[in-house]
Amino acid sequence: MNHLIKAEFRRLLASRMWAGLLLAALLLGGGMMGAMALIGPENFDPPMPGLHTETGVRSILGILGYTAFVPAAAGTLAATSEYRHRTAAVTFLFAPRRWQVLAAKLATYGVAGLAYGLILAGTAAVALHTAAAVRGVPLGLPASTVLGLLARIGLAMVVYLLIGIGVGALLRNQVVALCVVIGYLYMGEALLMMIPGLNQLYPILPGGATAALTDFTYLADAMSQQLGSTTLQLLPPAAGALLLTAYALTASLIAVLVPMRRDIT
Amino acid sequence: MSGDRARIEVSHLTKRYGEVTAVRDLTFTVEPGLVTGFLGPNGAGKTTTMRMLTGLVSPTSGTATIGGRPYRRLPRPSRTVGAVFDASAFHPGHTARDHLRVYAAMGGYPDSRVTALLDLLGLAEAADRRTRGFSTGMRQRLNLATALLGDPRVLLLDEPSNGLDPEGMRWLRGFLRQLADQGRTVLVSSHVLSEIQQLVDDVIMIRRGELVAAGPWSRLAGPPAVLVTSPDADRLAATLQASRPDGDAPSVEVIQAGRLRVHGLDAPGVADLAAEHRLRVHELVTETSSLEQLFLHLTTDKAATP
Ligand SMILES: Nc1ncnc2c1ncn2[C@@H]1O[C@H](COP(=O)(O)OP(=O)(O)OP(=O)(O)O)[C@@H](O)[C@H]1O
Ligand SMILES: [Mg+2]
Numbered sequence: 118m119n120h121l122i123k124a125e126f127r128r129l130l131a132s133r134m135w136a137g138l139l140l141a142a143l144l145l146g147g148g149m150m151g152a153m154a155l156i157g158p159e160n161f162d163p164p165m166p167g168l169h170t171e172t173g174v175r176s177i178l179g180i181l182g183y184t185a186f187v188p189a190a191a192g193t194l195a196a197t198s199e200y201r202h203r204t205a206a207v208t209f210l211f212a213p214r215r216w217q218v219l220a221a222k223l224a225t226y227g228v229a230g231l232a233y234g235l236i237l238a239g240t241a242a243v244a245l246h247t248a249a250a251v252r253g254v255p256l257g258l259p260a261s262t263v264l265g266l267l268a269r270i271g272l273a274m275v276v277y278l279l280i281g282i283g284v285g286a287l288l289r290n291q292v293v294a295l296c297v298v299i300g301y302l303y304m305g306e307a308l309l310m311m312i313p314g315l316n317q318l319y320p321i322l323p324g325g326a327t328a329a330l331t332d333f334t335y336l337a338d339a340m341s342q343q344l345g346s347t348t349l350q351l352l353p354p355a356a357g358a359l360l361l362t363a364y365a366l367t368a369s370l371i372a373v374l375v376p377m378r379r380d381i382t
Numbered sequence: 383m384s385g386d387r388a389r390i391e392v393s394h395l396t397k398r399y400g401e402v403t404a405v406r407d408l409t410f411t412v413e414p415g416l417v418t419g420f421l422g423p424n425g426a427g428k429t430t431t432m433r434m435l436t437g438l439v440s441p442t443s444g445t446a447t448i449g450g451r452p453y454r455r456l457p458r459p460s461r462t463v464g465a466v467f468d469a470s471a472f473h474p475g476h477t478a479r480d481h482l483r484v485y486a487a488m489g490g491y492p493d494s495r496v497t498a499l500l501d502l503l504g505l506a507e508a509a510d511r512r513t514r515g516f517s518t519g520m521r522q523r524l525n526l527a528t529a530l531l532g533d534p535r536v537l538l539l540d541e542p543s544n545g546l547d548p549e550g551m552r553w554l555r556g557f558l559r560q561l562a563d564q565g566r567t568v569l570v571s572s573h574v575l576s577e578i579q580q581l582v583d584d585v586i587m588i589r590r591g592e593l594v595a596a597g598p599w600s601r602l603a604g605p606p607a608v609l610v611t612s613p614d615a616d617r618l619a620a621t622l623q624a625s626r627p628d629g630d631a632p633s634v635e636v637i638q639a640g641r642l643r644v645h646g647l648d649a650p651g652v653a654d655l656a657a658e659h660r661l662r663v664h665e666l667v668t669e670t671s672s673l674e675q676l677f678l679h680l681t682t683d684k685a686a687t688p
Contacts, residue, residue, distance in 0.1 A: 124488035131480035132473055203471040206438055207528060210465055211488040213437050213454040381438040382430075 121212055121221035129195070129225060138191055142233050145184045147240030153177050154248030165335065168249055170257040172335055178266050179333025181241055183324075185277040186302035188233055192281025193298045195226055196372065197291035206381050216373045219286060223279060223369050230278035234271030242267050269330040269358070276365040277302075280323065283368025287375050310340050310349075320351050323364055329357025387414035387565050388449030388462060388535045390435065395444035397430050397591075404430040406591040407444070412569050412584070414535070417562045419582035419599070420571040423681040427591040428571040429467070432540050436465050448536055460489040464529030465538040469545060470521045471528075474514035478505050478524050481513060482531065489532050499527040518545040522554070536567040543577045555581045575677045585673065589680045595673070603671035608644045608652050611665035615640045618661045622647065625655055643669070 129135055158165035158173050166173040199205040212218045242264060249256050256263060281298055288294040306324040310316045319325040319337065328337065329351040337349045352360065390412035397405040405427040412418045422428050433439040435446045437453035445452065448463055456462050472481045482496040500509045503523040508516070513524065522542060529537060537558075543551055558581060562568045572578045585602055587595040595602055612618050619634045619642055626632070632646035644652055649668050656663045670678070 120488055120490045124484050127480070127487050128473075128476075128484045131477070131484065132475045198473065202473050203468045204473065206433075206467050207471050207485065208488070209438060210436055210463075211460045211485055213456075213459055378440060380433075380440060382433065 118217055118221065121217055122224050125221045125225035129229060134191065134195065135229065138188070138229065138233050139236065141187050142236035143240055145181070145187065145241075146237035147244045149184070150177065150181060150241040151244030151248050153180065154245050155252065157252065157254070168252075168254045168256055172257070174256055174258045174263060175266070175331055175333050176335045177245075178241075178263070178270065178331050179328055179336065181237070181267075182270050182273060182327045182331060182333065184237075185273060185323075185327060186299050188230055188274045188278040189281035189284075189298050189302055190295060191233075192226055192230075192278040192283075193285040193294045194281075194291070195222065196282045196285025197289060197294050200289045201291045209381055215376045219282075219373045219376060223282060223372060226278055226282055227275060230275035231271075233278070234274035237274060238267040238271035241270075266331045269354070270327075272358075273327050273330055273361060276361045277323070279365040279372075280368040283371040286372040310337065311344060313344070316341070316344075316349065319349055321360060323361065325349075325351060326357040326360040326364070330354055330361070386449070386535070388567055389413060390446075390448050390536065390567060390569060391450075392431070392435070392446045393444055395431065395434060395446055396442045397427070397434060397439065398442045404591055405434070405441075408588065408591065408593055410586050410593060410596050412567055412586070414567040415562055415565050416583040417558050417568045417570060417581055418584040418586060419578045420569055420586050420588075421575060421578070421677065422571075422573060422588040422594075424573050425590075426573070426588045428573070428588065429540050430591075431588075432465070432538050432569070432571060433467065435538065436463065438467075458489070458532070460485075460532035460534065462532075462534055463536045463538065464526075464532065464534040465540075466522075466525040466529050466542060467540045469518065469525075469541075470513075470516075472513040472516075472521075472524065475512055477510045477512055478516075478520075478527075479509045481524065482527060485528055485531055491531050495531060499530055502530075503527045519547070519550045522546060522550070526557070534566070537561060537569070539568075539570045541571055541573070543572060543574070551577070573681075575674060587673075587677065587680070594680065595676065599673070602676075603673040605645050606648065606671060607669040608647065608649045609637075609665070609667045609669055610642045610644060610652055610656075610663060611640060612642070612656070612661060612663050613640060614656075614661040615642055617659070618642065618656055618663075621655060621659050621661065622652070 154168060154177065157167060158177055159167040165176050168174060199208055208218055209215055284298050285294045288297065306322055310319050332354060334351055337351065341348050392408055392410050395405055395408040408431060420428050430439060434441045435448065435453060453459060453463065478500065479496060482499060483493060486493060486496050500506050503526055505520065505523050505527060508520055542554060546554060558568050558570065570578055570581065582599055584597065585595065585599050610618065619636065622632050622634050622644060632644050635643040637643055649666050653663060653666055
């Protein structure tokens, strides 16, 4: 098992994937957060509550949570790349106990996801505070609370990366899997929210659970107001965290079990 | 090479994909120390059989063992078996060294093994280039290097000659011969008989998933024959028969007036003898062996293809 994890780390570090992830973490964490805070949510179109309000701070943190499709896409890429480049056969020749290969990938990418989340949350914290200081706006939440929320977002990134691996292992076709993952996370959930009846599911979907982590209700509220439907009640943060963990476990289980007896042709 | 010689044993192997039976009740053995050719027209079931041998595909029924064990039960499979299936099985962004280092880690082999194999396969100079830009020959060498990481007793190659130029083929022949001479079991598939003709000792021939012929090439191919057309056919026949003492002399068969089939002497031998006796030869052809005829029959047998 240690051999397999070592191999997966070598595989990850040899490709440009890790550099891409690092760049994405810096751009989305420091870059996007800094830009949003400098412009100020009150100047968005449509305007949102300013940074001096609690809702304002939670909202721009919540928006950061929506970038989770990036690590999800990375996980999907990692899981499907072996099929795309036809190395899966070689890998399973070296390690016929296929579940171990997938477990090693999950461990490796779990670490990579953690690093991604840390860098994303860390640079976002620095950018948010710096931008607020530059503009002379006091944040609507104490610094410790902001850090706590950012840490949750960072951890959510690990979950999404694992979900990506699960979907990738299930679908195998890289393009299809990427379309499904990005399409669903980027647009699918937002569309679901607009469908009366189905939108009641939102709180228990990954997006809703992630929003619950930071108690980011602004978007859901605005949407239900516009549609004139009943307000969506997000889960409490702890329940959201549990639910996300369940998603990660399910995805990991799929990743480990699905390739077991499938023919590699 | 680690441990003893290992024989490949396939017994009543069958694989069905829905309606299609890719391999049907196939039984054969592959001996160590020889290069064995696995022949069959496109779609005959060669790849499927080799993938079942290595646990990549699960058989519908029957067994396949290497050194007495199914692949998935080998303690450290890459030490026993090296296999190459796809002409290119690397991440295009990885260098040759990256690729080998990933699998060296997976099999638990030291990095020194990577360097040794890069040298052995003549890839030292290309070692740090991304595989994206590799030629077919370089890809084939990197595939072989990967398969040989564990110094395996058994080597399985699926259509290794695909896309190789004559020089690459010559190199491959020498390389595989060397591996077999070390006592390894080498199984090489091909759908082109002429490509592996000079390479193999034994042959296993299949069609539509079923065994057609198996055994040593020399026995299956039968003795080579030479067809001669000559206006001096009668004198040539007599000369041929008198060229060596009785039991050892070439046998001559008169096909029709002016045409002979000669067994026991090759084309240059016949030509030299004719020249020596100032006999005219208008045509001289080495007849395709019976194995070649059988294979040709298999590949062109339209009525038999579904
Ligand atoms: N995954 C699959 N699903 C359905 N049918 C398959 C699958 N793989 C192979 N087959 C069928 O099984 C038969 C044998 O295929 P296989 O690839 O083993 O032949 P082959 O001898 O390797 O041919 P080639 O010389 O073209 O490589 C073919 O009819 C093929 O269409
Ligand atoms: Mg094939």
